[in-house]
Every structure is written in structure tokens, then in C-alpha cells.
Amino acid sequence: MRRVDEAVRQVIGDAVTAELKDPRVGFVTVTDVRTSADLRHARVYVSVLGDDGHPSEPERREASLAGLRSAHGFLQGRIAGELRLKRTPALEFIYDDTTDRAMRVEALIEEIDRS
Numbered sequence: 001m002r003r004v005d006e007a008v009r010q011v012i013g014d015a016v017t018a019e020l021k022d023p024r025v026g027f028v029t030v031t032d033v034r035t036s037a038d039l040r041h042a043r044v045y046v047s048v049l050g051d052d053g054h055p056s057e058p059e060r061r062e063a064s065l066a067g068l069r070s071a072h073g074f075l076q077g078r079i080a081g082e083l084r085l086k087r088t089p090a091l092e093f094i095y096d097d098t099t100d101r102a103m104r105v106e107a108l109i110e111e112i113d114r115s
Contacts, residue, residue, distance in 0.1 A: 001035060007083055008042055009033040012091075015078045016068070024067035026050075026060055031096045035089050042089035044068075045096035055100040068093045 013030040032045040048064045050056035056064075068075075072091055080088040 001037070004039070004083075004085070005033045005035055005042075008035060008079055008089070009044075011079050011082050012044060012075055015075055019078075020067075020071055020074070022067035022071055024063040025071075026056065026064045028064050028068070029099075031098065039085055039087040039089050041092065043092050043094055045094050047096045047099040049099070055103055061095055065093050065095060 009030050009032065012033070016025065016028055016030065027049040029047050029049070030044060031047050033042055034045075035042040046064070046068065048056040048061045050060060075091055076088050079085070
């Protein structure tokens with residue numbers, strides 16, 4: 001399953017970066033994909049970076065997720081075209097806050113170092 005997850009992540013990441021023209025989608029990174037065993041569903045975890053490398057605002061996150069959800073059919077088509085899978089999974093986009101938490105920890109460490 002890991003190879004399928006990685007292949008789907010690569011296809012979606014490339015399509016979002018190079019081909020998706022929706023202005024709502026900001027600086028999005030596909031961090032992980034988890035497909036179900038029967039390949040009917042795929043959870044796509046994304047992070048959204050804000051201005052100057054800071055965590056994104058909630059409105060920007062929601063707008064990016066809405067843009068990705070509206071591009072669902074296009075992205076599924078890219079997966080179907082590039083990967084020869086038994087089924088093309090239905091995509092569910094979920095915000096991954098790991099990057100935000102890492103930035104917060106880094107900021108706290110810097111604050112402690114300054115003290």
C-alpha cells in the first residue's frame with residue numbers, strides 16, 4: 001500500500017504545483033496520502049504555508065481546501081491517467097497541522113534561547 005500511497009501523493013503534488021490554476025489554492029504541499037485497502041478512498045493530507053513562511057491563517061487554509069475539493073475530478077483524472085490502478089480512489093482532503101506545530105515549537109525554543 002505504501003507504494004500506491006506514495007505514487008498518488010506524487011501525482012497529486014505535481015498536479016497541484018504545476019497544473020492547478022485555482023486562485024484559492026495557496027502554497028499547498030501534499031504531505032501524505034492514505035488509501036483504503038480496496039482503493040475506493042484516499043485521504044490526502046495537505047499543509048498550507050502562509051506569507052513569509054509563517055503558518056497560514058484559518059481563512060486561507062479553508063480557501064485552499066475548498067479549491068482542492070473543487071478540483072477533485074481533475075485530480076482524480078490525473079491519477080487515473082498516470083497510474084494504472086484497479087480503481088481510482090475518491091479523494092478526501094484533510095489539513096495537516098504538523099508543519100504549524102513544528103513552527104510553533106521552533107518559535108518557543110527561540111524565545112527560550114533569547115531569555
